[in-house]
Amino acid sequence: MxxxxxxxxxRDDYSFYNSERAIKRFPxxxxxxSYMYSVNMEQHRGGPKDSVYEKRFDVDEHYVSEMxxxxxxxxxxPLRCQSLPHMTLAGxxxxxxxxxxxxxxxPDLFELHRDGNTWRWINKPLGxxxxxxxxxxxxxxxxxxxxxxxxxxGDFAVLDQRDDNLWMDAGMVTTxxxxxxxxxxxxxxxxxxxxxxxxxxxxxFVRALKFLLNIQQGxxxxxxxxxxxxxxxxxxSPENYHKxxxxxxxxxxxxIGAKQHLRVELQTFFRLPRSNALVFPIRxxxxxxxxxxxxxxxxxxxxxxxxxxxxxxxxxxGFIANRPMMLDYLKNFDDGLPTSPGxxxxxxxxxxxxx
Amino acid sequence: MTKFTFPQSIKSRPxxxxxEAREGAAHLLVADAHGAExxxxxATPEMMAKAHIIYIPKGxxxxxxxxxxxxxxxxxxxxxxxAEPRLHKTLADARMGLQVYLTGTEGLMGQAMNAAMAxxxxxxxxxxxxxxxxxxxxxxxxCKGITEDVETDPFVCSHCGLNxxxxxxxxxxxxxxxxxxxxxxDPGNVPESKGIYE
Numbered sequence: 001m002x003x004x005x006x007x008x009x010x011r012d013d014y015s016f017y018n019s020e021r022a023i024k025r026f027p028x029x030x031x032x033x034s035y036m037y038s039v040n041m042e043q044h045r046g047g048p049k050d051s052v053y054e055k056r057f058d059v060d061e062h063y064v065s066e067m068x069x070x071x072x073x074x075x076x077x078p079l080r081c082q083s084l085p086h087m088t089l090a091g092x093x094x095x096x097x098x099x100x101x102x103x104x105x106x107p108d109l110f111e112l113h114r115d116g117n118t119w120r121w122i123n124k125p126l127g128x129x130x131x132x133x134x135x136x137x138x139x140x141x142x143x144x145x146x147x148x149x150x151x152x153x154g155d156f157a158v159l160d161q162r163d164d165n166l167w168m169d170a171g172m173v174t175t176x177x178x179x180x181x182x183x184x185x186x187x188x189x190x191x192x193x194x195x196x197x198x199x200x201x202x203x204x205f206v207r208a209l210k211f212l213l214n215i216q217q218g219x220x221x222x223x224x225x226x227x228x229x230x231x232x233x234x235x236x237s238p239e240n241y242h243k244x245x246x247x248x249x250x251x252x253x254x255x256i257g258a259k260q261h262l263r264v265e266l267q268t269f270f271r272l273p274r275s276n277a278l279v280f281p282i283r284x285x286x287x288x289x290x291x292x293x294x295x296x297x298x299x300x301x302x303x304x305x306x307x308x309x310x311x312x313x314x315x316x317x318g319f320i321a322n323r324p325m326m327l328d329y330l331k332n333f334d335d336g337l338p339t340s341p342g343x344x345x346x347x348x349x350x351x352x353x354x355x
Numbered sequence: 356m357t358k359f360t361f362p363q364s365i366k367s368r369p370x371x372x373x374x375e376a377r378e379g380a381a382h383l384l385v386a387d388a389h390g391a392e393x394x395x396x397x398a399t400p401e402m403m404a405k406a407h408i409i410y411i412p413k414g415x416x417x418x419x420x421x422x423x424x425x426x427x428x429x430x431x432x433x434x435x436x437x438a439e440p441r442l443h444k445t446l447a448d449a450r451m452g453l454q455v456y457l458t459g460t461e462g463l464m465g466q467a468m469n470a471a472m473a474x475x476x477x478x479x480x481x482x483x484x485x486x487x488x489x490x491x492x493x494x495x496x497x498c499k500g501i502t503e504d505v506e507t508d509p510f511v512c513s514h515c516g517l518n519x520x521x522x523x524x525x526x527x528x529x530x531x532x533x534x535x536x537x538x539x540x541d542p543g544n545v546p547e548s549k550g551i552y553e
Contacts, residue, residue: 079499180496186528187367194367195524238496238535242517245539321540 002108005064005125011072016232018291022061026287027052028295028343029224029264033304035313037199039207044222044268048344052266053222056101057152058283059109064125066153066175066234073174073235074150079182080237081146083158083170090158090170091145092135093272094279098148123151145170154266154283157181159189161276166212168192169277175234175284177227177263178241178318197312212278217271224343225265228319228326232261232286251322256329257290260322262302289329297340297350299333306330357389357486362552364523369461371485380452382406383445384426385467387435389487390459391417397456398424407445409438411463415487435466442467446474458484462492462503465530478527489552494531495519501531507548509537518545 008016018026047053052060073080083091099121103112111122117134128151132139140147149156149172158170165188173181184192189209190200199205215221229236230248251259266283293299306314306326314320335354340346361371374397382402384394391410395417398406406426411434412418418431432438455471457464464483472478490504500514508521512534519534526533538545 180533182499183494183496183524183526183529183533187526191367194365195522200366238533240497242497242536242539245536246542248540 003059003061003063003125006061008062008065010065010069010232010234014231014233016062016065016286018287019061021050023287023291023294024345024347025051025060026292027224027264027266027285028292028298028301028345029226029262030301030305031343032341033301033339034308035305036310037202037204039204039211040223041208041211041221042223044220044270052283052285055105056220056268056270057098057105057154057281058266059102059106059125059153063153067126067151069234070150070172070174073237077239080174080239081149081172082181082185083143083145084186087145087158087160087170087275087277088137088143090160090272090275090277090279091143091148093275093277094156094158095144095148096134097270097272097279098152102152126151146172152281154281157280157282158272159278159280161213161278164213165189166209166278174237176237176282177225177229177265177284178236178238180238182239195316197316198310212269215269215271215278217273220268220270222266222268225267227263227317228322229261229263229286230259230322232288234284234286236263248318248322251325253325253328256325257293258288260289260326260329261286262289262292289326293333295345295347296333296353297346299330299353300335300337301339303327303330303334357392359485359489359552361485361489367525368523369465369483369525369527371464371483374456374458374482374484376402377454377482379454380405380450382454382456383409383449384456384458385409385438385442385463386457387411387459387463387487388413388415389417390457390463390484391415391421393458393484393486394456395420395424398426400425403427409442409445411435411438411459435463439470442470443474446471446476449474449476455481456484457481459486460488460490460504461485462490462530465492465525465527468527469530472527491521491551492531493519493521493534494526494529495534497536501529502534505534506550508551509545509548510534521551 010016052058099112102110109124113120119134120131122129155173155175157168159166160169168184168187171181193205264285268281270279314323374393376397376399382405386394403424403426407428408426410431457467468481471481490506493502493505495512498515502513509518512519517536518538520537522533524533
């Protein structure tokens, strides 16, 4: 199908919106009525038709506007995109992976024509038609990682693998859940996750690292992660926290349905062929509470998850102060009926809200 | 009291040890203030015969005692940044078998470790021992400015003036802890400053 790209903003007037299609395919992150950390990895080999799992790199109605927002963030703060000197080859690997995947998965939107090392890349939604020499940086307007990630939704952490660890040695990070690439670049897996509560004690990171170190070419993996964001703000960076933090205090019982967003990250992991690096795309999806409540199963479940979440997690995810107001809103969508297992909306089989 | 037991913390926070004399073709010892005491503890005549000491006194009176160890080369300078050209030259000229010892404040050890890493020495091969002030070198995550020797939490960024709280999250590359605005969600509501470990 042809995608209609929204003309919308993720700042100032926040004209971002989800179409009905986007709501139905929203990656709701809770497969049951409660939440705790786990190494919830699975193979990233497609998924239900039109779901965000179907393609290797999902392109949706927000693509063009998200890329515009990324350019604004980078103009304001170039440190959001950095690559340590030994990571250039991994950048080329990533460029190839994205170009090949998108041109195969969305042939009506993207074309890649390769003649030896002379490559022609056509990106129709963004109006780009560039010819360059693969592995020759001088033939692109940016480094290879920056070039391609200015054209791909989601953040990208490119991880070097050595000493049985993963090192955050390159990245494009403009839609992050409050972490700083500029601060974390060069850290290993345990160091950049250091501020996360509870998960170290549960052995989550030791097991996750073991899994990730063994990811093979052609066998990518994925998981979902989530947090909460007031207003559809993509750039919830620590760098700008002194500017956006105040927005958390603007929630009222009247506006919470429209302003409070569930923020979900589709995290995928691909081994890169030449560099043996691992690329870790972190794709952000936003959905307002009121849009989520149009799916009865999600309404019931979100109330239960938010209500029962441990205080440490609600604090870490930054919504402990707003949790009571969230629950006052969400409880109206929980009639106590059981919910079906799994993340999918199950609109045909789940009963409507009992009033 | 120049030795301090740091409370347990998160995994990005550095852990310091106690210097021990190791076999080496040469020895580079970098210290500030009370770090001199750790050098006095670890020094042996054999080590000193092949040692280069770079010392920043910060008002402490250890210089004569360090000189009395008779290191092959001794430098005392007014600040870390004044010592940097010499440190970089020493590291650039270093051969296989150099042992590196860093001691004193976290800011000094972090920056010198950075210099050693840039010269190709893995951070795990560098010995460190904390002595003296527990002040931290802080980076403001907002303006990126570094404030040296921060003793209180929260503190005011010496560059942009925001009120920052002191995190334990540490970057080896920046040799700094992260400072984050404390009153972003309630401007002006800044708790009273106290010592970092109080």
